[in-house]
Structures are given as structure tokens and as C-alpha cells.
Amino acid sequence: MKNHSVRGLIGAAAICCLLPFNLSAQSKQQYSNIADALMSAGKLRGKSGPQSVNWINDGEKYSFISNGDIRSLNPKTLADELVFTSKGLKTPGTGTDFAYQSFQWSKDSKHIVFQSNFKPIYRRSGVSDYYLYDIETKQLKEAAKNARSAELSPDGAKVGIERKGNMFVYDFATAKELQLTNDSTDEHGIFNGHYDWVYEEEFGQAQAWNWSPDSKYIAFWQFDEHKVPDFQMTNYEGLHPDNINISLPQVGDANPSVKIGVVDATTGKKVWLTPDETGDFYIPRIYWTNNPDELALMTLNRAQNHMKLYFFNVKTGAHRVVLEEKNNTWVAIFNFYTNVNDMIYFPKKSKEFFWVSDRSGYYHIYRYGYDGKLLNQVTKGNWDMLKVRGINPETKTVYYLSAEASPLEQQFYSIKFDGSKKTRLSQLAGFHDVDMSPNTKYYLDEYSNLSTPLHIALNDDKGKTIKLLEDNKEVNEYLKGHDYSAPELFKFKTSDGVNLDGYVIKPFNFDPAKKYPVVMTVYGGPESHGVFNRFSGNGWQQWLAQNGYIVVDVNNRGIANYGSEFMKVVYKQLGKWESHDFVETAKYLGSLPYVDTAKLAIMGTSYGGYSTTYTLLTHPGVFKVGIANSPVTDWRLYDDVYTERYMGLVGDNAEGYKNSADMTHAANLKDHLLLVHSMSDDNVHPANTMQLLTALTDAGKDADLRIFPKGAHGAAYSFQSYILLSKINFQYLERYLKGKSDLPNLNSSK
Structure with missing residues (x-):
């Protein structure tokens, strides 16, 4: 249950800027209204390189x-060249100007495959034309029309x-298209090569097939979702509103049955790969190994605490298990919040692979041979390895980001395969994210800290900067003329002896002799992260x-980067420790002498919405106001892959x-609660909010409700709707936290 809609809207606002005002020497400019504040995000974040x-x-x-062109840069010579321009280029077979949404390079870097006319389906997928x-x-x-995915062979x-649930291959030499599968049925039946809703959402991929390195085969997923219940929604548009049906398993429901096929791209001959699993299980990942005709296939039991890695011969279907990982909680293979797509890595030109595990109590890298034998643990210590960013088999070096310096930072390191010669490559304190060749x-290093706006540098493998690509001096210039309150980090110990990190943003012109109301803006979901030593550009x-x-905001228990004990204490009891830590923060x-404890609010979206409602209902009277956007209110109403994990x-x-459900505690509500939801939310279904409202009504309790029929997850569906939602939220705080009654009409032009 991840919040993405509002993030995209804020990104759209980044292209806007504030209108200039005359500045006096004594004062800095402040926002004239909420829209100005939201649009300032672009000025605060600066250029993104x-x-x-x-x-x-x-x-x-x-x-x-x-500027719409594709260019290339050579790090060795710093030569900048034009690679592609669409100026004057027409879409083949038409007289219209060529336009594209995204593109991919061929393995030999001699061709580009463009995705055009994209029509979205789920979070990551859609139908497009390819050129x-x-x-x-x-x-x-033209390469493909009306396809869900297309990729050039190596x-x-x-x-x-x-296309439409079947696999095809187009041969440029013969100018012919060969259909490789023909067993796709109706939309909610059997299909090949793309994921169902829950696999795409919770295992984080859109294209459910891979070319083999030698271009001989395509390995693909086949789904059969006949037994999966449908979720239905509408945005109530038009005279006869359309209902959208999505096959989507909730907790305890039947999952789609899944299998992996490998098809010869020339002859169409197929082999099905059948792991030795029984009952309900997932196949979240496949990888081509460096052995000819060998595919690695990963299985995960439904409880997601037992992973197996198989090696299959794709000609015969013969297989063996090379790795098993069991955990008392869950085995991670993907992390939405840190953009970690894999926990296992098969470097080229190597007969070794690397697996990331928290078996020691912290996430670390382990090195294996293709025979399944553990060669050694690569990283060690009471800190979490966060992301593998590069592996060089020739120099036997792994490059990775970790929280070793601080759970509030990402720093970049190199280390030898045998665990020796660990070297910190990033030096500036703060948050580094790395894109390595x-x-x-x-590698490109994007970094910032609380006092340093985003910088982007091109570095060599020793950490030496070749070229500073962006320093965002414009942000510092902007701050010279505009009021801004930077987050300040704090740490405290809870009543049960656990240290928590947080940040506080104080009011403009802060006076420590005054008392101020507090708004806690929270998320809090497992494996996420809220507080970093990173520059803030949040206009709201x-x-x-x-x-x-x-x-x-606070890094409550359940959040990543503090080790498994801190993160996994929430297992089988979501809501309990998160709400406990929010109350401890309160x-x-x-x-603190400047905090008005009678005027505390908590608000959040998605999991943050759940954090808000559950805290109000299980700890009544601590927070006077709660604003919950798109909240889960009963985990039995959410998808099974995320929840059962x-x-x-x-x-x-x-x-x-039962204990984690809001409805169980509905009679406890004593504070002001605003619920916000969209009727077109395919992620957190509106049934969550509606069932909570029924439980509150049955208990004689009242809450405020705001519906955005057309929106998706996060409710807002345009920048204008985001502005309005922000105004609604702000007036709710003003009315019930500060006690104001003379609030302006939101429909006025003022």
C-alpha cells in the first residue's frame, strides 16, 4: 500500500515558480497562498540533473x-554528442510528428526502441506502439502495434x-512476425508475458518475459486467474458509468496459478519449467545464468518466509535447488520504497552469484557458487546493506550503498568479493543515491543533506569527481529571498527503552517562548523510511x-535501516508498534516548552492513513485531530501478497x-477525524473507508468524509484537485486544532 499519486502531482508542480515580489532588506518573502507553497517545491528541489x-x-x-533530444556523454573525454532528435521526424506510415513516452537501448547500443502512444493499465504497465x-x-x-511490451533481442x-496475452517475435531479416503462444483466453483468464495486478504491484515489475543472452529463447510467465475474485470500481463519470473489473486477490483469496515457459524464438518450441513445489506459491523472479541454456527460477511460499532458487535446463526441464532461505518473518526480494528490484545478482562472465539476506539480523551480501555452496559473507556488521549498485568480476569488487555511517544516511562503498578492502567512496554526510555503469x-552520485540542496556528480570508481553536473546554487539564491524552515533532527528514548530518530520543522520566525500546535505527518509502513539527513523540498x-x-516525522518501529529486530517487530501485528511510537513521540x-500538547494532529496517506486512524482509535485523546487519506482500515480488505508478507x-x-482492524476499535473515537478517499482507488479500495464509517456509525461516532470520485490512490487526480485537497486539510487543522471559526469560503476567488 504505497502512496504515489500525490508524489507525481508535486513533481508536476516543480516546473512552476513563484511570482516575483519586491523584497525589503529586513524581511523575506512568504507564500501568498497554498498554491504558491505547493509550487515552491520546484524551487526548493532545484534541477535534477x-x-x-x-x-x-x-x-x-x-x-x-x-530539450527532448537524446544526447550522450563520454566520462573519459567529457564529449557531449547528439544521438537522436525527433525534430522533422514523422511517425512511420503517417504524416504526424513522432513523439514518444519512453525508450530502451539495444544491448549493442546501436538501436533504440521507442514506446509511443502509451495508454496506462496499472501502476507500471500499459499498451503502446513501439518503433x-x-x-x-x-x-x-515500426516494431509493434498495440503491445503491452516489446524488447529488441540481444x-x-x-x-x-x-500482445493481448500472447508472445510474438518479429524478425527483421524476413520482415515476418511469428506467434509463439496461442493459449491466451479472455481478459481475466489465461495470459502470457504480462503480470496480473498483484504481481505487478507487489513484486515490482511490468514485463513478464526475458530474452536469453544468446537471443535463442524467451522465458515468460503464464498466469491463470480464473479463480481470482474480481474487484469492481467506477468513477461515476458519464450518463451510464462504466465499471472497471480487476482480478485482484485479497487476504485468503485464491491466487492466480503461475508457471514459467521457455520458447524457442525461431521454431516456437516450448518447454514448461516445473519446480518441485506443492500448494500455493509465487514465482517472483527469473534470471538467465551465465551457463548456456540455463535459467534460474525463484519460488516463494505463500507465507513468503521460504525462498528457493532453482537452476533449470531450458531444453530438458531438468533442475536442481541451489539456494534456500527461510525466515521466521518474511524473506525480502523487492523493496518499493528504496527502488531495490532484486535481492539476488548474477554478474556477467562469472559462475558466482550474490544473495542479500538479513539472516545475521542485518541485511548483508553473501557470495555463492553455481553449485549452491556458500563461498563467504561479503559485508558484515551491525548495520544494513541497502543497495548493490555494481559488481565487477574482473576486479572482484562489489559496490553498494549502506546505512553503516547512520540509519539516516546512504553512503557508497566498495568491497572485494572476499570481504576485504572495504572503502567508503562517498564523503559528504547525507543521502547519496548512485547510478553505476x-x-x-x-557512476552518477545524487546527494544532499539537510543544509545542502541536491548535487549531481559524475565520479570514477575511486570516488573522484570527474565533473560536477549540478550544484543547484539557484536553490540557495531562492532561499536568500524566501522564508524557509529546514528540518532539524532529534533523537529520544521511548518509555520501553528504544531510541527513535525524528525531524522537526519549526514555524517561521520561531519564538521558543511561545507554544505551538504540532502536525505529525507520518507514513510508517514496514520496510519504508521517513526521516533522512536529506534536503527537504516539501511545500506543504x-x-x-x-x-x-x-x-x-519519526522513524517508528517497522521502518528499515535499523536492523531486522527493529523492523520486523511489527510482524503479525501491524499498527501496534507504529501507533505506540507515534504516541511516544507525542x-x-x-x-518541550514550546509545544502545545492540547493541539496535536496526525495525518498521512495510504499506510500513513492507516497509521492515523489506528492511532486515533487505539490511543484516543492523544491527538486532537487526524486526517487520513486512502487508509487501509482492515488488512483483510487489502491485497494478499503485501498483507500476508x-x-x-x-x-x-x-x-x-482482528486487533489490527480499525473497526475493532471504532467505539473508542473521541477526536476529530477527516477521511479522504477516491472511488477509483484500485490500491486501497474505498470499501476500507466505507466499512470504517459503518462501524463508527454503529458505535454512535462521527467522522468527516471527503470523496474524490475520479481520483486514484491518494485521491487527488490533478494539480488543481491537489490544491483543493490541501486547502481542505489546512482548514480542518485551522478549525479543529486552532479553534478558528472565521475561515474563508474555499469557493471564493480570494
Whole structure:
């Protein structure tokens, strides 16, 4: 249950800027209204450096988008060249100007496959037309129409295509398309090459097939979701509103049955790969190994605490298990919040692979041979390894980001395969994110801290800066003329002896002799992270600071980067420790002389919405106001992959599911609660809010409700709707936290 809608709207606002005002020497400019504050996010975040970076020529160059053109930069010479321009280019077979939404490079960096006319389906997927561009001849030709995905083969001779649940391959030499599968049925039946809703959402991928490195085969997922219940929603648009049906398993429901096929891209011959599993299980990942005709296939039991890695011969189907991982809680293979797509890595030109596990109590890298034998643990210590960013088999070096310096930071390191010669490559304190070239010679480092706006540097593999690509001096210039309250980090110990980190944003013109209301803006979900030593560009929080609010967030238990004991204490009891820590934070804030403990609010979206409702209902009277956007209110109403990972199977944890549900505690409500939801939310279904309202009504309790029929997850569906939602939230705080009654009409033009 991840919040993404509002993040996109704020990004759209980044292209806007504030209107200039005359500044006096004595004062700085403040926001004239909420819209100004929200649009200031672009000014505060500054430039984001090269756009759509792709490493090409095995890492000797990277491409990026500049003013709509694709250019390349050579880190060795710093030569900047034009690679592609759409100026004057027409869509093949038409007279219209060519336009695209995204693109991918061929393995040899001689061709670009463009995605055009994209029509979204789920979070990551959609239907598009695909076109192939030849870098040398500058010719553009059609590759696939109305396809969910298309990808050039590694040898550049064919294009693999998934269309309407079947796999195809187009051969450029023969100019013919070969259909590789023909067993797709209706929309909610059997289909190949794309994921169902829950796999795409919770295992984090959109394309459910992979070319083999030698271009001989395509390995693909096949789904059969006949037994999966449908979720139905509508946005109530039109005279006869359409209902959208999505096959989506909730907790305890039947999952789609899944299997992996491998098809010869020339003959169409198929082999099905059958692991030795029984009952309900997932196949979240497949990987081509460096052995010819060998595919690695990962299985995960439904409870997601037992992973197996199989190696299959794709010609015969023969297989063996090379790795098993068991855990008393869950085995992680993907992390939405940190953009970690894999916990297992198969470097090229190597007969070794690397697996990330928290078996020691912290996430670390382990090195294995293809025979399944553990060669050694690569990283060690009472800190979490966060992301593997590069592996070089020739120098036997792994490059990774970790929280070793601080759970509030990401720092970049290199280490040898045997665990020796660990070297910290990033030096500035703060948050670093790294995009490393495939040959590990270079990397782009995006970094900031609480007092340093975003910087982007091109570095070599020793951490030496080759070129500073962006320093965002404009942000510092902007701050010279505008009020801004930077987050300040704090740490305190809870009553049960656990240290928690947080940040506080104080009001503009802060006076420690005064008492201020507090708004806690929370998320709090397992494996996420809220507080970093990173520059803040949140216009909404700055608006609250301008209007006399203290803004607070905290890294509650369940959050990542503090080790498994801290994170996994929430297992089978979501809500309990998160709400406990929010209340402990409120108690800590109450010890500060400038906090008005009678005026505390808590608000959040998605999991943050659940954190808000559950805290109000299980700890009544601590927070006077709660604003919950798109909240889960009963985990039995959420999808099974996410929920069962953290709550276990419902048959094994019936009491835990009951205790974690808001409805169980509805009679406890004594504070002001605003619920916000969209009727078109396919992530957290509106049934969550509606069932909570019924439980509150049955208990004689009242809450306020705001519905956005057209919105998706996060409710707002445009920047205008985001402004209105922000106004609604702000007036709710003003009315019930500050006690104001003379609030302006939101429909007025003032």
C-alpha cells in the first residue's frame, strides 16, 4: 500500500515558480497562498540533473534527454554528442510528428526502441506502439502495434512482443512476425508475458518475459486467474458509468496459478519449467545464468518466509535447488520504497552469484557458487546493506550503498568479493543515491543533506569527481529571498527503552517562548523510511510552518535501516508498534516548552492513513485531530501478497488481523477525524473507508468524509484537485486544532 499519486502531482508542480515580489532588506518573502507553497517545491528541489540516464557501450558512455533530444556523454573525454532528435521526424506510415513516452537501448547500443502512444493499465504497465531507430542510418521503423511490451533481442535481429496475452517475435531479416503462444483466453483468464495486478504491484515489475543472452529463447510467465475474485470500481463519470473489473486477490483469496515457459524464438518450441513445489506459491523472479541454456527460477511460499532458487535446463526441464532461505518473518526480494528490484545478482562472465539476506539480523551480501555452496559473507556488521549498485568480476569488487555511517544516511562503498578492502567512496554526510555503469568504471552520485540542496556528480570508481553536473546554487539564491524552515533532527528514548530518530520543522520566525500546535505527518509502513539527513523540498510542510505549526516525522518501529529486530517487530501485528511510537513521540514533544500538547494532529496517506486512524482509535485523546487519506482500515480488505508478507496467513493469525482492524476499535473515537478517499482507488479500495464509517456509525461516532470520485490512490487526480485537497486539510487543522471559526469560503476567488 504505497502512496504515489500525490508524489507525481508535486513533481508536476516543480516546473512552476513563484511570482516575483519586491523584497525589503529586513524581511523575506512568504507564500501568498497554498498554491504558491505547493509550487515552491520546484524551487526548493532545484534541477535534477541529467534526465532518463541510460548507460550505453557497456558503460563507456551514458545517454540522457536534453530539450527532448537524446544526447550522450563520454566520462573519459567529457564529449557531449547528439544521438537522436525527433525534430522533422514523422511517425512511420503517417504524416504526424513522432513523439514518444519512453525508450530502451539495444544491448549493442546501436538501436533504440521507442514506446509511443502509451495508454496506462496499472501502476507500471500499459499498451503502446513501439518503433525501432537505427543510430547509424537514422531510420525509424515500426516494431509493434498495440503491445503491452516489446524488447529488441540481444543480437538486434528480432523484437520480442507481448500482445493481448500472447508472445510474438518479429524478425527483421524476413520482415515476418511469428506467434509463439496461442493459449491466451479472455481478459481475466489465461495470459502470457504480462503480470496480473498483484504481481505487478507487489513484486515490482511490468514485463513478464526475458530474452536469453544468446537471443535463442524467451522465458515468460503464464498466469491463470480464473479463480481470482474480481474487484469492481467506477468513477461515476458519464450518463451510464462504466465499471472497471480487476482480478485482484485479497487476504485468503485464491491466487492466480503461475508457471514459467521457455520458447524457442525461431521454431516456437516450448518447454514448461516445473519446480518441485506443492500448494500455493509465487514465482517472483527469473534470471538467465551465465551457463548456456540455463535459467534460474525463484519460488516463494505463500507465507513468503521460504525462498528457493532453482537452476533449470531450458531444453530438458531438468533442475536442481541451489539456494534456500527461510525466515521466521518474511524473506525480502523487492523493496518499493528504496527502488531495490532484486535481492539476488548474477554478474556477467562469472559462475558466482550474490544473495542479500538479513539472516545475521542485518541485511548483508553473501557470495555463492553455481553449485549452491556458500563461498563467504561479503559485508558484515551491525548495520544494513541497502543497495548493490555494481559488481565487477574482473576486479572482484562489489559496490553498494549502506546505512553503516547512520540509519539516516546512504553512503557508497566498495568491497572485494572476499570481504576485504572495504572503502567508503562517498564523503559528504547525507543521502547519496548512485547510478553505476555496467563496467563499474563510473557512476552518477545524487546527494544532499539537510543544509545542502541536491548535487549531481559524475565520479570514477575511486570516488573522484570527474565533473560536477549540478550544484543547484539557484536553490540557495531562492532561499536568500524566501522564508524557509529546514528540518532539524532529534533523537529520544521511548518509555520501553528504544531510541527513535525524528525531524522537526519549526514555524517561521520561531519564538521558543511561545507554544505551538504540532502536525505529525507520518507514513510508517514496514520496510519504508521517513526521516533522512536529506534536503527537504516539501511545500506543504513549509506552508504549515509559515502558519505557525510545528511539523514532525519519526522513524517508528517497522521502518528499515535499523536492523531486522527493529523492523520486523511489527510482524503479525501491524499498527501496534507504529501507533505506540507515534504516541511516544507525542509524549516526547510534550516535554518541550514550546509545544502545545492540547493541539496535536496526525495525518498521512495510504499506510500513513492507516497509521492515523489506528492511532486515533487505539490511543484516543492523544491527538486532537487526524486526517487520513486512502487508509487501509482492515488488512483483510487489502491485497494478499503485501498483507500476508507482514501479517502472515489469516488462518494462522486470526486474532492479529482482528486487533489490527480499525473497526475493532471504532467505539473508542473521541477526536476529530477527516477521511479522504477516491472511488477509483484500485490500491486501497474505498470499501476500507466505507466499512470504517459503518462501524463508527454503529458505535454512535462521527467522522468527516471527503470523496474524490475520479481520483486514484491518494485521491487527488490533478494539480488543481491537489490544491483543493490541501486547502481542505489546512482548514480542518485551522478549525479543529486552532479553534478558528472565521475561515474563508474555499469557493471564493480570494
